[in-house]
Structures are given as C-alpha cells and as structure tokens.
Amino acid sequence: MNLLNDIRDFFFPRICVCCGKLLSAQEEGLCISCLASLPLTGILNTPENEIERRFWGIFPIERATSLYYYARGGLVSSVLHGMKYHGRKHLCIQMGRIMGTALRNTGFFDGIDCIIPVPLHKDRLRDRGYNQSELLAKGISDVTSIPVCTNCLMRTHNNATQTHKSGFERWENAEGLFSATSEAPLLKGRHILLIDDVLTTGATITACIDALKSVTGIKISVATLAWAKS
Structure with missing residues (x-):
C-alpha cells in the first residue's frame, strides 16, 4: 500500500x-x-456574537458561528478556492472535521437534530461534481454523528457567482434563491444546522432561512467555515 x-x-x-x-x-x-x-475567529459558541446579530430581526436563530476569518488573498481564501474550484473533495471533508472537532466540546451541537448544507443548483452540481458545503457537513457529521439532510431544501435557479458583487447585489442575487421541498415538513419541531463555506453579507443563509422558516416549530442554527467580517 x-x-x-x-x-x-x-x-x-x-x-x-x-x-x-x-x-x-x-x-x-x-x-x-x-x-x-489560519486566523481563528475565536467565536465558537459565544452567545449573541456578531454573526448571530447579523440575523436579528430576520429569524430568531438559536446559535451562529464561523471558525476562521476570511480575507481576499489570504490563507483561508486559498483553502476555499481549493475546495470549490480545484476538486479538493477530501479537503472539504477535512475542514468539516476540523470544524466539528473545534465546536464539539463547546455545546454548540447540543440539541441539533440534523445538518442541512446550502445546496447547489443541479447544473452547477453537475459541472463541479460535488457540493463543497455538503462535504463540509459530512465532515462535521463524521465527528458528531449528527445526520446530514439534503432532501428538504433546494436551489431554484442557478444564480451568478456572488464573488465580485456588492453587498446590495448579493442580497438581490439571493432573493428567492431557495425553496423548501415536499420533504421539508419532516423538519417540524426539529433543530437544524445550516452549513456553508463562507459568510459574507448573510444573504445566502437568509434566503435558506426564508425557505424553511414556515415549517412548524423549526429551530435554526448557522455555522460556516469562514467569515468575511466587514
């Protein structure tokens, strides 16, 4: 071998x-x-942190965190670029395991029933061959044994990349981007964890929340690998 x-x-x-x-x-x-x-945010499971406050007035999320700070051209940027565009599937899972390990003993995962990665549109998934957020979720699941759910939320259209858009353009680009599937009612009364690779304005995560918030009794937490703090 x-x-x-x-x-x-x-x-x-x-x-x-x-x-x-x-x-x-x-x-x-x-x-x-x-x-x-890699520059750690140090937020972990800090209550009412700045990332949680991003979603105040949108939905009463339970918890929110990011592991690393993102800066264009920095080390975390290289990691994210490799995950998304260089076919580094194992790197995606590895970073998920690192996230899971870092958060496991802080109580962040307490009470969470399932992990929902931000979905890719089917066309982009076909072109890329994998969803980096889903592989991040798999890595977290490997460490925590919390199941990953990919059949309750779908991307409804293949929007243009957010990379070079302004804050307003990101919100406009994400409006109506996701919808709940026929399986979403199974989340009734459940506490879900939304997972994505990077948080910028919060537009993408908010669009996911908008698609799921009508599920009766749903609780939502958020975790991303990186945070582009402005």
Whole structure:
C-alpha cells in the first residue's frame, strides 16, 4: 500500500493548497504550518456574537458561528478556492472535521437534530461534481454523528457567482434563491444546522432561512467555515 502511495505521489504530488509545499504522509490538504496559521475567529459558541446579530430581526436563530476569518488573498481564501474550484473533495471533508472537532466540546451541537448544507443548483452540481458545503457537513457529521439532510431544501435557479458583487447585489442575487421541498415538513419541531463555506453579507443563509422558516416549530442554527467580517 505504501508503494502505491509513493507511486501516486511521484506522478501526482500532493501539495499544500495554501503554500504549494509538498505534503508529508501525515498531512492532508494543507501543511501543518499553514493549518496552524489560519486566523481563528475565536467565536465558537459565544452567545449573541456578531454573526448571530447579523440575523436579528430576520429569524430568531438559536446559535451562529464561523471558525476562521476570511480575507481576499489570504490563507483561508486559498483553502476555499481549493475546495470549490480545484476538486479538493477530501479537503472539504477535512475542514468539516476540523470544524466539528473545534465546536464539539463547546455545546454548540447540543440539541441539533440534523445538518442541512446550502445546496447547489443541479447544473452547477453537475459541472463541479460535488457540493463543497455538503462535504463540509459530512465532515462535521463524521465527528458528531449528527445526520446530514439534503432532501428538504433546494436551489431554484442557478444564480451568478456572488464573488465580485456588492453587498446590495448579493442580497438581490439571493432573493428567492431557495425553496423548501415536499420533504421539508419532516423538519417540524426539529433543530437544524445550516452549513456553508463562507459568510459574507448573510444573504445566502437568509434566503435558506426564508425557505424553511414556515415549517412548524423549526429551530435554526448557522455555522460556516469562514467569515468575511466587514
């Protein structure tokens, strides 16, 4: 098995998504140095934190958090770019496991019944081959054993990328972006955790909440890998 790995690494060298350095056998996705340098928000399960306050007046969410700060051109930006555009599926799951491990002992997951990743449109899912938010959710599920639910929320249209849009354009672009499916009533009285890769204005998460908030007795928490604090 080690020989096969050596052959694979010779022809397809594994490099850090952040610095480009060759990874050791014990490293996955990014090197230990870059992983340790990712800027932590330190929010974890802090009540009434700034991310929670983003959603005040929209929906009474239970909890909200992000693990890392995002800055354009920074290390977290490189991680997200690798997750979304370079086919790094294992990196998505790894970062989910890191999120799950960081939050597991803080009480953040207490009472949560299922994890719902922000869905991709079917056309974009076909082109990319995977949903990075779903793989993040899988990584969290690996650590917490909380099941992932992908059949209660759908993306209704394939909107343009949010990357270069202003705050107002992001909200406009996300309006009516998601809808609840016929399976959504199964969430009645459940506490769900919405998962996405990065939080910017909160427009995408708010659109998900809008699609699900009519479910009787639903409770919603939010977690993202990164936060673009403005």
